[in-house]
Structures are given as structure tokens and as C-alpha cells.
Amino acid sequence: xxxxxxxxxxxxxxxxxNWSFLLMIFAPFIVLVISFFFGMSSSSAFxxxxxxxxxxxxxxxxxxxxxxxxxxxxxxxxxxxxxxQAGDINGYIVVKNNSTQLGATYYGSEGLDGDLKDELMRVxxxxxxxxxxxxxxxxxxxxKSLSQKVKFTEKTNSKKLGASDxxxxxxxxxxxxxxxxxxxxxxxxTIMAQDIASEKGTKIMEMIFSSMPGGNYFDxxxxxxxxxxxxxxxxxxxxxxxxxxxxxQITGVKETFAQVKPAIDQVLGQIISWGLVFIVLGLILxxxxxxxxxxxxxxxEDTNKAVQPLVYLTLLGLFSSMSLSNNPDSIFVIIxxxxxxxxxxxxxxxxxxxxxxxxxxxxxxxxxxxxxxGSIWWIRKIYPSLILQTDDNGMWKNMxxxxxxxxx
Numbered sequence: 001x002x003x004x005x006x007x008x009x010x011x012x013x014x015x016x017x018n019w020s021f022l023l024m025i026f027a028p029f030i031v032l033v034i035s036f037f038f039g040m041s042s043s044s045a046f047x048x049x050x051x052x053x054x055x056x057x058x059x060x061x062x063x064x065x066x067x068x069x070x071x072x073x074x075x076x077x078x079x080x081x082x083x084x085q086a087g088d089i090n091g092y093i094v095v096k097n098n099s100t101q102l103g104a105t106y107y108g109s110e111g112l113d114g115d116l117k118d119e120l121m122r123v124x125x126x127x128x129x130x131x132x133x134x135x136x137x138x139x140x141x142x143x144k145s146l147s148q149k150v151k152f153t154e155k156t157n158s159k160k161l162g163a164s165d166x167x168x169x170x171x172x173x174x175x176x177x178x179x180x181x182x183x184x185x186x187x188x189x190t191i192m193a194q195d196i197a198s199e200k201g202t203k204i205m206e207m208i209f210s211s212m213p214g215g216n217y218f219d220x221x222x223x224x225x226x227x228x229x230x231x232x233x234x235x236x237x238x239x240x241x242x243x244x245x246x247x248x249q250i251t252g253v254k255e256t257f258a259q260v261k262p263a264i265d266q267v268l269g270q271i272i273s274w275g276l277v278f279i280v281l282g283l284i285l286x287x288x289x290x291x292x293x294x295x296x297x298x299x300x301e302d303t304n305k306a307v308q309p310l311v312y313l314t315l316l317g318l319f320s321s322m323s324l325s326n327n328p329d330s331i332f333v334i335i336x337x338x339x340x341x342x343x344x345x346x347x348x349x350x351x352x353x354x355x356x357x358x359x360x361x362x363x364x365x366x367x368x369x370x371x372x373x374g375s376i377w378w379i380r381k382i383y384p385s386l387i388l389q390t391d392d393n394g395m396w397k398n399m400x401x402x403x404x405x406x407x408x
Contacts (some may be wrong), residue, residue: 003212007220012193012227024187052108052116053080053092061095061131062101064123070116084108093120100135102128132210171325173267174352177275178321181344184229184283185314189290192225193303196294207225214384218291224396225287275348281365283342284312285372292379295386319346328353338364340371 015021053072056062074080074090080092085105091108092370102124106112112120173221173360199205209216244264247257293306324333328350337346347364350356 004223006215007217008223008227010020011221011224012231015195015224016231021228021232024356027102035060051089052106052112053083053089054095055092058095058127061123061127064126065120068119069118081107083362093320095124097127097131098401100131100376102131125362142177159194169263169266173271173275174321174325174349176267177271177279177348178318178345180315181279181282182314184317185286186311188225188229188283189307189310190303191228192287192290193294193307194300196221196291196387197297197300197303197306200295200298202208205387208390209384213388215380217337217387218380218383220395222284222287222291226284229283229287235289274351274358274365277279277365278348278368281368281372282341285344286314288372288375288379291383292386295383298382317342321345321349325349325353325375338367339367343368393401 051070051072053074054062054065055077057075062073062232072083074083075091076091077094080089080094083089084092090110091106093104093106093112093114096103096105102118104124131334248254290307290310293310294303297303297306320333320336324330324346327333332347333350336342337350337360343364347356347361351361
């Protein structure tokens with residue numbers, strides 16, 4: 001057991017210290033950050049292209065417009081025209097006011113943007129109202145009455161989710177589980193197979209197997225890769241937990257977060273269910289067989305070809321769950337929900353859609369566990385024969401020779 005743990009720790013240490021592990025973890029966030037900055041740059045470029053000049057001596061008018069980045073202020077029309085000719089602004093507005101009315105004239109090659117026009121008219125109408133009240137020569141009491149504002153109060157009650165919301169959340173939970181399984185299997189099946197294939201051609205394997213059983217070495221490799229998977233998931237969980245507890249304290253985010261928090265809580269509650277059990281068991285099963293794929297090749301460059309059967313199985317599970325998500329009671333889904341490799345995709349679908357009972361889930365899980373335990377027992381027996389074969393006889397011939405080695 002100690003030697004198995006040593007193999008697991010060494011495998012885990014080597015994989016986690018690799019730069020590709022950090023890239024794999026932070027790649028989604030890097031893409032999001034890059035997309036955000038590109039979006040901001042595009043937005044800024046758009047804003048710069050839609051700037052409009054304002055020519056006015058009225059500080060009460062200019063003050064609210066200075067708070068936006070859409071308007072540039074000019075003291076006279078000559079400077080505004082010069083900026084327009086230089087391409088610094090798309091056009092300019094000359095605001096004139098007499099004792100009774102404001103007037104604004106726009107100069108430009110194209111019409112004024114609708115949003116900018118609405119913003120400008122809002123400010124102009126406010127100033128016009130102030131001018132109207134001033135010209136009406138009202139006393140202070142009358143002015144106070146006219147300037148009375150609406151009193152607005154928000155009172156919200158937390159309400160239970162409706163049936164349609166429940167259905168949507170269950171569907172969202174299912175897709176989260178399925179895509180997590182697909183992503184992890186696709187990523188770590190290749191990592192597992194390549195890790196074993198890269199060690200196979202070295203003399204060190206003979207030395208290792210002379211000091212410990214090949215089955216124990218196999219256990220250590222699987223455990224080490226599974227620890228790497230748990231590390232990645234734990235990092236994501238800590239990031240989400242930090243956001244979950246800090247979001248209510250962030251201004252501008254807490255209002256939106258308060259609205260979606262009930263849905264998030266319900267999705268989290270549904271993830272920790274039968275679906276999670278099937279995801280974990282299915283992931284272990286795929287990783288175990290990925291070890292076999294890495295052991296039957298003689299050259300590391302053949303690893304991708306060796307893991308193709310596992311890739312096809314995950315694609316079959318993914319596309320079956322996608323295409324049959326609206327028909328979970330079909331005979332194909334019912335039968336395949338009991339078949340290892342596919343049950344991790346299809347049984348959660350039936351459970352979330354309400355087309356499977358707990359008894360059916362227990363039977364499917366029992367079949368999966370028995371198949372997994374039997375696979376581990378079988379692979380531990382043939383693993384030493386597979387890993388020590390270096391003759392380039394083809395993957396299936398290597399497998400046949402390993403099986404013959406067991407019989408002998």
C-alpha cells in the first residue's frame with residue numbers, strides 16, 4: 001500500500017507541476033478576460049467614433065453632460081468646427097438660449113445617434129423646465145410644490161419557483177453534469193494514456209515491477225490522476241465559493257446576484273444527488289480504461305489512436321443525451337441507461353426528467369459498480385504483461401499476448 005501511495009504521489013506531483021496543468025485550469029478564465037478586453041476595446045472605439053461636440057456657455061447645461069464620455073465641450077463654434085474637420089468628433093451641437101427658450105442645432109454629415117439625442121434632449125428639457133419656472137415668477141411655496149418628486153419604495157418578497165422554472169433548472173443541472181463529465185473524460189483520458197505510454201519504453205519499468213506488483217503500480221497511477229482531477233475541481237469550487245460569498249458585498253453585483261441566488265442554490269442542491277454519483281463512477285471507469293489504452297501502445301505518438309474508442313463512447317453518450325433529452329422514456333435511452341460507459345450520461349437524464357425511479361437508479365449504479373470493480377480486477381492482472389511489451393506488433397496483438405500471459 002505504501003508503494004502504491006508513493007506512485008500516486010509521484011504521478012500527482014509530476015502532473016500538477018507541469019505548466020499545462022495551470023494552463024488547463026486558467027484557460028477558460030484567460031479566454032473570458034481576453035474577450036472582455038476585446039469587447040471593451042471595441043466599445044471604446046465605438047464610443048470614440050460617436051462623440052459629439054457641445055457649444056454652449058450655459059454651465060448648468062454642460063455640467064450633467066460632462067459626466068458622460070459621449071460629448072466634448074467647446075467654448076465657441078469655430079473650435080467645434082475645427083475638431084469636426086479633423087475627425088475628432090462626428091458632429092457638434094450649438095445651444096442657444098434667450099430669456100424664454102433654449103434652441104439647439106446639430107451640424108454633421110450624418111444624423112445624430114438616437115441614444116445621444118435622447119440624452120441631450122433629457123438635459124435640455126430639464127433646463128427648459130427650470131427656465132419656464134423662472135419666467136413664471138412663482139413664489140417659494142409654489143416652486144416647492146411644483147418641484148415635488150415621486151416617492152418610490154421597493155418591497156420584494158422571496159417567492160417559490162414555478163413549475164416552468166423548476167423544469168429549466170433541472171435541465172440546466174443536467175447539462176452542467178454532462179458537460180463536466182465530457183470535458184473531464186476527454187482531457188484526462190488522454191493525459192492518463194500519454195503518461196503511461198511515455199513510461200512504457202523506459203528500462204525503469206522493469207526495475208519498478210521487480211520491486212512491486214504491477215497491479216499496485218496500476219492502482220497508484222489511477223489514484224494519482226484522480227487526485228489531479230480532484231485538485232482542478234477543488235480550485236474551481238474555491239473560486240465559485242469566493243464569488244458566492246463576496247458577490248452580496250459588491251456594489252453593482254449584489255442586486256443581480258440576489259435575484260439569481262435562489263436558482264443557484266437549487267442547482268447546487270440538485271448536483272449533489274444521484275447524478276453526481278454516476279458522474280464520479282463513470283469518470284473512474286473511463287480513466288481506468290484509458291490506462292489500458294496507454295499500456296497497449298509501444299510508441300507514445302500512438303496514444304491518441306489508442307484512446308479513440310473512449311472518445312467515441314463519450315461522444316455517443318453526449319450526443320445521445322442531447323438528441324434524446326426531450327424523449328427520455330424512449331426504449332433506447334432506457335436500455336442504454338443500464339449499460340456501463342453510457343449510463344453515466346443517460347441515467348442522470350432520466351432521473352432529472354422524472355422518468356426513472358430510485359430503484360432503477362440503484363440497479364443501474366449496481367451494474368456500473370460491478371462492471372467497474374470487475375474491470376479493475378481484470379486490468380490489474382493483464383497490466384504487467386501489457387506494460388512490459390515493447391514489440392511493435394499492433395495494439396490488438398499486444399492485448400492478445402497479455403491475455404495469453406494470464407492463462408499461462
